[in-house]
Amino acid sequence: MSSTTVPTPPMLSGGLPVLGHALEMLRDRDGLFKRGHAAHGDLFAIKLGPLNTLVVTGAEYNRIFYTETDKALNMQEGYAFLKEAIGEVLFTASKEDYYNQRPVLQEVFKRERMVGYIEAMNLEVQRWLDSLGQYGEIDVTQEMLRLTQQVAGRSFIGKDYEQELGPNFWEWYQAISASLDPVLPPTLPLPKFWRRDQSKKKIAEVLNKVIQKRRENPGRYNDLISTLLTTPLKDGSILPDASIVIMFMGLIFAGHETTAGQAAWLIALLLQHPDYLKLVKAEISREVEPNKPIDASVLSRLEHIYWAVDETTRFRPSADTQIRTVEAPITVGPYQIPAGWRVMVSGATSHFMPDVFTNPERFDPLRYSPERSEGKNPFAIIGFGGGIHKCTGMNFAKNEMAVISALFFQQFEAELVSSDIRVVAGAGANHPSAVRVRYHRKTAIESLKTAESKAEGCPHPQPQTTSEG
Numbered sequence: 001m002s003s004t005t006v007p008t009p010p011m012l013s014g015g016l017p018v019l020g021h022a023l024e025m026l027r028d029r030d031g032l033f034k035r036g037h038a039a040h041g042d043l044f045a046i047k048l049g050p051l052n053t054l055v056v057t058g059a060e061y062n063r064i065f066y067t068e069t070d071k072a073l074n075m076q077e078g079y080a081f082l083k084e085a086i087g088e089v090l091f092t093a094s095k096e097d098y099y100n101q102r103p104v105l106q107e108v109f110k111r112e113r114m115v116g117y118i119e120a121m122n123l124e125v126q127r128w129l130d131s132l133g134q135y136g137e138i139d140v141t142q143e144m145l146r147l148t149q150q151v152a153g154r155s156f157i158g159k160d161y162e163q164e165l166g167p168n169f170w171e172w173y174q175a176i177s178a179s180l181d182p183v184l185p186p187t188l189p190l191p192k193f194w195r196r197d198q199s200k201k202k203i204a205e206v207l208n209k210v211i212q213k214r215r216e217n218p219g220r221y222n223d224l225i226s227t228l229l230t231t232p233l234k235d236g237s238i239l240p241d242a243s244i245v246i247m248f249m250g251l252i253f254a255g256h257e258t259t260a261g262q263a264a265w266l267i268a269l270l271l272q273h274p275d276y277l278k279l280v281k282a283e284i285s286r287e288v289e290p291n292k293p294i295d296a297s298v299l300s301r302l303e304h305i306y307w308a309v310d311e312t313t314r315f316r317p318s319a320d321t322q323i324r325t326v327e328a329p330i331t332v333g334p335y336q337i338p339a340g341w342r343v344m345v346s347g348a349t350s351h352f353m354p355d356v357f358t359n360p361e362r363f364d365p366l367r368y369s370p371e372r373s374e375g376k377n378p379f380a381i382i383g384f385g386g387g388i389h390k391c392t393g394m395n396f397a398k399n400e401m402a403v404i405s406a407l408f409f410q411q412f413e414a415e416l417v418s419s420d421i422r423v424v425a426g427a428g429a430n431h432p433s434a435v436r437v438r439y440h441r442k443t444a445i446e447s448l449k450t451a452e453s454k455a456e457g458c459p460h461p462q463p464q465t466t467s468e469g
């Protein structure tokens with residue numbers, strides 16, 4: 001059928017003059033997508049200001065979204081607001097630059113490097129746990145923001161990362177992250193954009209020193225920066241220093257708030273589901289030896305934890321939507337989508353399809369067990385994207401979440417204090433509102449009890465501490 005005879009998808013009601021559905025989208029994206037899906041099914045249109053936007057649901061249409069990226073669909077425009085903040089690299093760079101830089105990205109995340117990253121995760125997670133004392137109360141959402149910074153620092157810069165990045169690095173990073181604004185022109189003379197530019201300069205100064213040190217001592221380092229300094233691009237050239245700075249920032253940007261939000265939800269959801277947490281604790285007690293780091297072979301045996309990670313990605317995704325621009329007219333289902341339209345995938349609807357996920361409104365990690373094998377289609381869940389641009393840091397992030405939850409629940413008893421945890425939509429990624437958790441250390445509490453009972457002359461021996469608790 002020709003493009004003139006095929007109708008465009010049904011437009012959702014409720015759009016305002018000029019703004020269309022933009023305000024509703026800002027206020028309640030999940031609600032908007034769910035309302036559209038209930039009214040029209042898997043393909044419907046909304047207006048974001050003047051832009052016609054197709055929202056797609058379900059593995060079949062999600063597959064078109066991801067496999068047509070860099071063909072009929074353009075990814076870079078959707079991330080244009082990031083360019084001013086971090087610069088042009090990977091998904092914010094031109095298609096040609098992206099494919100030229102891809103070998104470097106693959107080198108950074110190749111399997112052999114994961115061993116070092118997992119070691120870094122163990123060290124930083126254990127340092128965090130040691131800092132928690134015997135008992136107390138924390139906001140896990142805030143704690144995960146700090147912890148994922150420390151893991152990224154040690155993984156990518158090495159053991160001296162705190163000294164090398166200096167005390168203000170994350171403050172500057174935060175100023176850049178807080179400047180992100182998909183609506184306002186990024187060059188307006190606003191304080192937040194001024195702070196962004198100052199912070200970028202300071203970060204560049206710090207990272208240029210880090211680069212210089214590695215260049216002067218090439219044999220001494222084997223970290224992200226030295227990898228970027230030595231891995232040839234597709235055209236055989238090496239990334240210039242300015243691009244190394246931007247690549248570093250791009251990776252941190254892609255991986256930091258996303259992982260922090262998802263890790264905080266993971267702990268919250270496990271605490272909200274004690275029956276499943278029991279299975280997780282049993283697995284930890286079986287597979288994770290106390291006082292030993294978790295290596296890749298231990299991780300490979302933690303299936304209940306990874307099912308919980310996958311279910312968290314479905315149930316409360318940090319990246320619940322992604323957007324593309326239509327460059328060449330494209331057929332989606334019965335519709336011809338003209339050039340200039342936008343297309344969005346939607347976790348709020350794709351992740352809750354009752355014919356794909358049994359009782360989709362339930363947090364139920366066992367749906368991924370071999371007996372049930374739900375959501376096997378690689379395009380059913382969009383939390384890490386799909387196709388050529390699928391999250392390169394996915395295994396990094398999943399392993400990090402596994403190490404955090406395994407060591408936390410191995411060493412601590414915890415209960416949730418927050419009763420109403422909501423999704424907070426951030427500029428870069430979603431995260432939970434405060435997740436307040438009261439905890440006490442298992443081993444110390446046991447030895448404390450023993451000591452106390454001895455002091456009181458209690459005649460009954462205290463039970464031995466177990467790692468399961």
Ligand code: HEM
Nearest residue numbers: 254255258259262318319322383384385389391392393397
């Ligand atoms: C739970 C944590 C994470 C989530 C939810 C997440 C989500 C995503 C998603 C949805 C995409 C695809 C974007 C699109 O198609 O528009 C993506 C791409 C990417 N992510 Fe992640 N990510 C996470 C962690 C990480 C980490 C830890 C890193 C690196 C340290 C990372 C690096 C990247 C990179 C480099 C890309 C671009 C890949 C490309 O364009 O080829 N991500 N991520």
